[in-house]
Amino acid sequence: MLADLLTERTVRVGVEARDWQEVVDIAGRLLLEDGSIEPSYIDAMREVIQSLGPYVVIAPGVALLHGRPQHGVKRICMSLVVLKTPVKFGHPENDPVTLAFALGGVDERSHLDALAQLATLLSDEDAASRLRSAQTVEEVLEIIRSFDHAAGSDATT
């Protein structure tokens, strides 16, 4: 599941961004170019942070960007931007962010498996640290593929 969403089209490494707004733009544009979202979804992801604060920084160094399905998601999608220089989102404990995932769901259920696999991957400190220091997209995809298999059965129990 995760490996179907995070592909060479939706993963970028060594990315430089000035601020969190640019991180949202870059992660969102990957989904836009992949044909998974409308441009409005990028604004929606930014507005979630503006209105509710940087709670999207769900773990130290990790942001999970998202809006709502009705804000312009065409199909379940995810992108990952690995930042070269960590970027502050304004979160008191979990800043600065190195891994920014943008997630688009079409309802509240269908992307649960992908989210479960992502949680398993990120809770594995070794895998998370290899993701953070990945130099190539292929390295990232390899880590993700290994977790897609490892977490697949766990996610449905």
Add this chain to the structure above:
Amino acid sequence: MGLGSGLLLRMQVEKVLKEANIPAKVEVMDISSARGSLLQADMVVTSSELAPQLGETKVPIITIHNFVDLNEMRSKVVPVAQSLHKG
């Protein structure tokens, strides 16, 4: 915002409660609905970022820093849930 962080949080809460054999119904709510529904909940699990926006309540509010860390989730959620379950 039952899509990214909220869903993730629900999944993790369900996971640690299941491990501890505590039956629970876990629902995702956005802040504005949560404010009105708090009285019907036994406990609320949220991020440290959003907790202050819930306002005054008698319901225990548990704040989680790291949504993927099951140890943090376990140590904060299970004891409260256990006392509610017994009581």
